[in-house]
Amino acid sequence: MHSYNLTHLQQLEAEAIFIMREVAAQFEKPVLLFSGGKDSIVMVRLAQKAFFPGRFPFPLMHIDTGHNFPETIEFRDWLVDHLGERLIVRSVQDSIDQGRAVEEKGPNPSRNGLQTITLLDALEEFQFDAAYGGARRDEEKARAKERFFSHRDEFGQWDPKNQRPELWNLFNGRKNVGEHFRVFPLSNWTEMDVWQYIKQEELKIPEIYFSHEREVVNRGGTLLANSEYITPQDNEKVETRTVRFRTVGDMTCTGAVESVAHSLDDIIREVAAAKQTERGGRADDRRSETAMEDRKKQGYF
């Protein structure tokens, strides 16, 4: 007998494509937030599938903290060029120069929180009313409570206690002037799903996801890449290790893991055996128990 079953990855893909198209249909001016990380690379592939053979009905936008890995920026520019789609870059450095954001002090200054200011300014500048993000519910406990269509008030704030119920395939994107939505097509994907999909689709990813030798500083158990943006303290020494990155954020807060994974198959095996969550090495999440929720309420991704 003919079987009408989809595998779980096919179901997740069909769901994500549906969400992508729903945004294009319900909103006037969407934008896809693109960081050059693996999740946003998957988002780009899903957008290709959702709107084939047409072009994307939205631009890509990168909020550049100025503390990115150079490999990520290089990859970003290559991909955008390859796709022939439009990329908008807005930078945290500009927000600082304009006095709209203030750089943190101390040995571990992070621009992670400052991204929110630049992001909200950029959404307003272009009058974007929906921003696609690659966040997943399995990443972090506050994100586990997110909707596919996440409403933001006129200050860009998330109110986790007062979210709209989402039922079946019916998504309510209605809003008042000045409000916007964040939309997360990968909500139901796990880290493993993302890697399997990258492999299935033969997607290119930045080199820093694969094992390489790098100078790192061990700061409170997190291996940070040695760069001009961090200052090693007296008790910290710079050493060369064989590492890779499981997530791609700022160089100031993204921890490396020791790894010899050279291929996607190696990475998949490593993810299957991992004892730490992928954000376990993210110093930005470790600042408090509810660091992510607090940032999200302010308007973070």
Place this chain on the structure above:
Amino acid sequence: MQKEKDTYLEMDLLRFTTAGSVDDGKSTLIGRLLFDSKAIFDDQLESIERVSAHRGEGDFDLALLTDGLRAEREQGITIDVAYRYFATPRRKFIISDTPGHIQYTRNMVTGASTANLAIILIDARKGVIEQTCRHAFIASLLGIQHVVLCINKMDLVDYKEEVYREIVEDFKQFASRLNLANIKFIPISALVGDNVVNKSDRTPWYRGESLLYFLETVYVGSNQNHVEARFPVQYVIRPQSKNWHDYRGFSGRVAGGVFKPGDEVTVLPSGFNSKIKGIHTFDGDLDEAFSPMSVTLTLEDEIDVSRGDMIVKRNNPPQVSQDIDAMICWFNEKKLQPRGKYIIRHTTREARCLLKEVKYKMNINTLHKIEDDLEVGLNEIARVSIRSSMPLFVDEYRDNRNTGSLVLIDEFTNETVAAGMIVGGR
């Protein structure tokens, strides 16, 4: 290694929801499923231990794993539906975990709307209580195919078969008034682990499977309707580029049935007939498309088709009507306004509507109809008649979840105020 990889790509998906009242061990059960399938990581455990220790609690509290929000942690309650993920070599699972207190109905309805299966927990010491009946009713209302009744805390009743049997009989008696197709009973102890992942030798009188084995093997393919072909048009793709000059593709997710090139179709509401020219995807053209696939269709004839229209097979159309009856669950603090106007969203179609009449309310604990008090407030379930400003293309919810479901939206606040299941065309 090669073999493992292939298995992963062939895995299917089971979405289930968990229902239980306070203190019946729901968090413990989910914690155990996640823990035993290695979906809990060391840093998550450390974080839970840190918080538990900080609060001066002895054991660590697995509920902290699902209750991520600050207010939830402070008050020790679950506010919202939380989604959890785990996989075994056979299947991937999505759990929608719904809290067991005040907002209960709203949250369970939400969690159940996308679920293939519901787990209802019963405390073996308490037996079938009012909340059990409420959970079972919602599962039945939302058309969940499979219900698993986990009789928990068997360790606290000395694993006595009589206790289990009595609860099974009580529940069967209640459930005979409901529309539940498949009910499975499993005696468990989530705390100790009996019959959760492995079969327990402390219940030799129980001949069935363990919970996890059942979840891994239960057949869920029939969740989609593969008979009545329905394609709500979601988005029109017109590239207007050199290579695709005259291309007009109608994108959407198949909501029922199977479509093939050459099929004779009708476009609603215009009623124009045509044939399917092709089924297109980024990965190439397809010979057929079925629910829940996301594809793009082209038609042989140039006819006007836009978002909110529905492409259906000519010999098997849905009901086309402005008047529909539905069972609704009310989600908002502000009560239903009799003869009030709302936005109705059904498939990809949006219209204004008038809430013409509340026919009756349901007492979901006793299943009695209430006809003398028709005020519908938060978490209440009622049967209503709705008049829509445009025709809708509907099937009964029990035949098709995709074309039988709707939500109502408040025009002024934009909040989703109700979810509805269509019962009969008019």
